[in-house]
Amino acid sequence: MIFRKTAMVLLTIVLSFAAVFTVIPEDSMVQASSRNYQSMEKSLNAIMNDSSMKSVNSSITVRKASTGEIIYQSNGMNKVTPASTLKLLTSAAALETLGEGYRFRTDLLTDGSISKGVLKGNIYLRGQGDPTLLKSDLDQFAANLAKMGVKQITGNLIGDDTWFDSVKLSPGIDKNDETYYYAAQIAGLTLSPNTDYDAGTVIVNAQPAKNGYKAKVTLTPDNSIVTVVNKSKTVPKGYKNTLSIKRQQGTNNIVITGNVPVGSAGSKQWVTVSNPTAYTLDVFKKSLASKGIKFTSSSKTIRGQVPLNAKVIASKQSMPLKNLMKPFMKLSNNTHAEILAKTMGRQVYGEGSWDTGLRVMREYAQLSGLNDSEWLFEDASGISHNNKVSSEQLSELLFLVRFAPWYGSFVQGLPISGMSDRMVGGTLKNRLTGASIKGKVTAKTGSLNNVNSLAGYVQNKHGETLIFTVLIQGQSKTAIPIIDRIATILVNS
Structure with missing residues (x-):
């Protein structure tokens, strides 16, 4: 596998730390691992003993980032719907499998020839699922054709989206959600309206x-x-x-x-939009018209595959994956997660599908030293309520990735508490804003109906980094205030 080398290094590290891991009994409340954390333990247990927590499914694990030692746990092995904290696994698997420098590519091609301003043949727009493709990129493609003297195209405008399979929506998306931005269709050829990159x-x-x-x-x-x-x-x-x-x-x-x-x-x-490929082609056709490039009356705009004899006219590459981590994770972009899953499947198994993509994610988890049987997921974004994982496993992932060569790219994508710049604070920009905690929590949020989660890193008042995962499901109202209280306790521990 592509990620085997790093995985074996991580596994060696895990084994070397095995002696210092504290074995935690599966009780609802447990004692912290040392006297230094007794105050933290008391405060966290008070929250977990509250009547509001008795009817919910929760799982909390706190570790030392330096050793991975568990210093607090409540229902640590309970499997809970992680919501968007599942993206932590998706981003780690993508960075390992695709590499920090991976770029999506979109090509403009033709199988024809140009004579006296007429392109006799078809033009093709071939995608690799680039979620950062913008109208300005299509305008540039049109400008390239105009510079070549093209004023008319006799053939068809054909979109090649075969880099991915034809399944557009993951199993966890309810039909009532599919018109909302967080449930966009996934296609090999797609377009974003602005630099938030909500493709489709x-x-x-x-x-x-x-x-x-x-x-x-x-x-x-x-x-x-x-x-x-x-x-x-x-x-x-x-x-x-x-x-x-x-x-x-x-x-x-x-x-x-x-x-x-x-x-x-x-x-x-x-x-x-329904049918992102047709949407992208339509916008591109308008770009061509704006440059004075017209099609004949018999020309069609259709979906198809680029033939072997077609030549590339122009290409656009996305930002590298390490830079995409910010809009992906800071803004918790579901479309990016699903595109990355299909891209991993295409890269490793030659098929851009959810089956192959999620298989790559499971294999990454296993080879990294995680218990892949404890990770249940049917998408890569966390939108499905059928996804399940324990806080112990999610926090172990957050420990293991600290030893990966791409950890810097991974962590710089996580939201930071109370930071007003949305590409810094992300989904935490309006949370944990107090002077004592602002900038001290770097973590991924998660939210679905009756589900809230937060998982990442905190720096406590002693300058120590702690890893924490809080998963709560089944509450009658949002659990964000409870989760933020837990994070505040950790920072002040």
Whole structure:
């Protein structure tokens, strides 16, 4: 396997530390490993003994980062839905399997020839699942053709998305969720509307017009794939904003309803598209038109595979994977996780599918020294409620990766508590903002209905780094305040 060398190094390290690991009985509350942590133990046990925690499924493990020794554990072997903290395994497996320098590639090709401004043949857009492909990149492809003197194309515009299989949605995505940005379709050829890189989505912005008129709607990028059904109404200033922007499931109809008050900001939503390949081709065709490049009346825009005789005209490469870690992990991008899983499957087994991608992730876990039988997952993003893992296993992963050569890329992608810059604080930018804890927690968040989690590293008041994992499921209201109390206790320990 690609990651065998690093895995064997990690396994050697694990064995060398085995003598210092504390064996923890599987009790709900346990004693901390030394007198230095007695205050921490008392405070954490008080939280776990609270009546609000009695009816939930929880799992907490705290380790010393220096040795991996468990210093506190509550229900450490309980399997809980990890939500987006599963992305810790996905990112580690991707960095190990693909490498920090891995780049996605998109090619523009043709099987024809150019004569007197006419390209006689087809042009192809071939993708490798690049989630960072933007309209500006397609504009550059069009500019390249224009510089070659092309003004007309006699053949078809063909999108090659065969780098991945044809399955677009992971098993854990509910049909009611598939129109939302966090459940975008996964395709070998896809497009992002801006540098948040939510691939497979379009930004729909509805703003007030004149009183009594429909809201003014703009699409970013502009495209003809989605159809806007505008049933909204602009109402006088002071009225409640009731705008709703939703795509009808199974279609590309985006329906806008409700009232938008004069003087208000309106509403902006990232909405998934059905068929990202067709969406990308449509935007590219508009880029070509903007450069004065036209197709003949018989030309079609279709999906197909690049023939062997086609030649590359231009290529675009993404940022390296080590840089993609920030938008991926800081913003907890589900689409990136699933694209990385399929990419790992393609790289190792020659098939860009969830079956092969998740197989690579399981093999990485096993060869790294984790108990792969304790990791149950059916996607790479953590969106499925059927995913399960214990805090002990997740915290062990966070210990093992510290010895990997790509650890710097891994950890710089994690959100940092209370940091207002969203590419620093990420999903923790508005949490743990107090003076004593701001910047002291570097961790991955997780959130689903009735599920909250946080897993990563804290620096305590003695300058010691601790590894912690908190998984809570089944609560009637958000467990974020409880989790943040736990993190604060660790920082002050």
